[in-house]
Amino acid sequence: MDLTTIVIFFGVIVVLSIIAIMVSQAREKARLERARRATALEDRFKLSQRLLSDIPSQYLSRDLRRMLLLHAEETCQSLEALKTDLPTGEWRQRIRKQREDLEAGGEGPAASRIDSKKKTSDIKIDLEHLYRIIETMQKQGRIDASLAKRNLKVIIYLLHRVQADYHVHQAQEATQNQRYRHAIHAYHMACSALDAVKDHPSAVKALKSFRGRITELEQAAEQQSGGKAGQDRLEKEWDSFLSEDEWKKKADYDD
Template sequence: MNTTTIVLILAAIVTVSIILIVGSQMRERSRIERARRMTFQEDQYKRAHRLLDEIPGQYLTSELKLLLIKNMEEACQQLSALKSPLPIKQWLEEIRQLKNTVLENNDNRSPVKIDSPEKSNYVKELLQSLFKMIEGMHKTGKLDNSTAKKNLKYVLFLVHKTHADLHVFQARDYVRQNEIRKAIHAYHLASTEMGKSRDNPLAMKAVKSFRTRIKELEAMGPENDTRSGSQEGQSKLDKEWDTFLHDDEWKKKADYDD
């Protein structure tokens, strides 16, 4: 075997080795990228599912629920295309049933009391995550400008309402304890929070209601039976506030596109 033949054989071996190494690296990169994409889509699904489950029922409109469901559905479709070993078919069937329930207006989720700073902050974090999700859907073209703007403004309103909910809960507690000055201060804080959503007619309705309640409490002199009087007025405000997001008249008038 002459020198030329040996050189050619060695060159062929080197070439084949390089091809095999490059091919192996490409397969590994493809595997890693596929795993990364699957992890991302799984996280998208789980995040939307968590928001749907954990955001207080009184906060979620049908439109927000459908946006979350849409995110879950798209994540499952991507996972299916990537041949994920996760139970995608089961998830898609559950999503289909949930979507029908929402469309038929039968998805009745229990309201959650915001009765501690910890709960208020947790719900705020959930709403901030929802805000980012809607922003992401808008940036990727999954939501048009009008729909994105409307829902982003509504979520911001919910963030303010979360703080107001806590202040109202505290005010109620102060009234029960006959600590009227503290109750008035708590209602002032609630009014300030709702005032941050001035373009929302429902928020302005709340501000007006709080101001009325504050005047009622301020008008009570020491000679009055403050406990019974304040509880009577409080009962009315409690009912209005607890059904606040179910105001049909407001829903007809509200317009977030302005």
């Protein structure tokens, strides 16, 4: 075997080795990408299910529930295309039952009183997730554009309503404790929370209700102030009477 043949032989070996390494790297990259994609889809499915169970019913309309179920179902289809070991069959059965419950008039998650800053924040975060899901579905043409836009507006309103509901809870607690000025302030805060969406029909109705309560509470606060002022006056008169009576007794004793 001459030198040229030897050089060509080893050159071919080097080239084949490089090709084998590149193919192996490409396969590994594809495997990692497939695993990453499967994990992302699994997280997406779990998020849609969590939103369906965690968002209180007063913030999750039937349309929003339908879109979340569609999102979960499409996620299962994508996972099945990847041929993963995830239990997509069980997930599909769950989605089917959830859809049947919805169409049968099921209310979904129970309504919840917004009585803490943490709960307010948690629900806002969930609504923001829901907004991004619907926005993505619209951009990808997976849902009708007009349906998406209408429900995106609803979510924007709900983000402000959650904050307003928290202030209403504060106002109700203050009213029960006869702290009318604090209640008035809380209702004003509720009005401010809805100011950015004041043209929404539900916001118009809520703002009218809040302002009516403010008027009622202002009257109650004035009556409370008047009663307190009268009580203070009586106490001062009584203290004055006692002081005068004590002075007279002392004067009689001195005589």
